[in-house]
Amino acid sequence: MRDYYIFKNGRVKRQDNSIIFEYTEDNVEKKIPIPVNDIDSIYLFGEVDINTKLINFLSQNNIIIHFFNYYGYYTGSFYPKEFLLSGDLLVKQVLHYYSKKKRLELAKEFVKGAICGAILNLKRYKEKVDTEINDLQNLMKSVEEQSSISMVMGVEGNAKEIYYNAFPKIINQPIEFKKRVKNPPDNMINALISFTNSLVYTAVLKEIYKTQLNPTVAYLHE
Template structure:
């Protein structure tokens, strides 16, 4: 199975015959690199994608090589914001699928039906998380009941704006439960740009990781990532990834956050507080990324396929299910945790 590589240090990535060579460097205050470290050689057959968190030097010949080998790069800035991706040429382009996606978006009834599915799946998985901790003495009955009440309104929504309002209420109520689940840290409400405390920093960082994973899964199917149904398609963003990520954030991001904080694998020393914002420091990022990668590679017994699949593969399966729905092959049903 191909691996995801995470580049935290600034450095030079280049092609070396039929492998990749990464040479880490130290970086001065002006962004100049010096004092090269020990290079590492990476066989391209083992690489699925790179996550780049530090400064990276590369030549156009490298990107040509990565494109040939179907290797993606996802870039994050200093503040842990996702800034963009290099994606190999799309070999799965389909005019039929593009027309089907566009037609479903332009049809108000079809669009709202798909959008409802995303919120339905997300709400179900949020409640699953809450019930998991509720039976472990966290007293989340009130939060669960409130989300159930909001969720009952999903089927009656007739406009995407109305549905987004319901989703916002569900999400806010769900986040209210975080302070009951997490032991040593407080969330104190959701803050994004910038995140004001440790829990918000983890949510923002994890959501960006989940978003880019979902983008890669979409790229491996015939779907166009810019045509979405819940989030309005816009300039310079892959809004379909935002749609599908809603389903997987409770499963992939939130579960990792709860585990790392409650087991004290992440502590105060793993965060930097500066300029009214809170960010993971390099050691904290490595701990989170390791746990997130372990979650992605974890497998479950799939009910329909009758075999074990990883959480990473579940995202790709979700894209296939949506594709079948758009082509009128099979009705789309969002992924819901059953354990």
């Protein structure tokens, strides 16, 4: 099973027990069949028409659709009715949220994971960003010293600033990138980061859907 990314304008519809994407190119109507048993998720970036017949069919097959607007911003997802439910697990998630100690432990692991990912990316350009790698490694060690969620978020913010400050050193293109800018991004690099973040978010949401976890219980960002 795999993800399908649709960037063209057209229509996605159900046809028997399969899915068809219809679109027009050079005044010629074209159809692309998509076997339903081959779909993990569908990403819609173009102006695409769908109907309830398709939605019901996708729901029966536990397929998620992610929507993006004209500028590539993540809008939302069609999330089929949960097929893996556990009231006991949901209660435990909430109890972890209300336990300062347990919530802090989880928040620290999230931030350490994010910093670790940044370090691994920068190590591909180690000769250019050795200072930033060392700074991030020191921040990683400091995570355990934090005593509150806000302090952990402060470390996370510092790590992001160091990470993004390394970008001008590794981007081998004449693109000015001074800082992270959102809503809207002010250059190609910021646009790429925003777009990638949207893809990562939807990928994580998809994987959570395959478990009994509830993604609405937040331990780090509220």
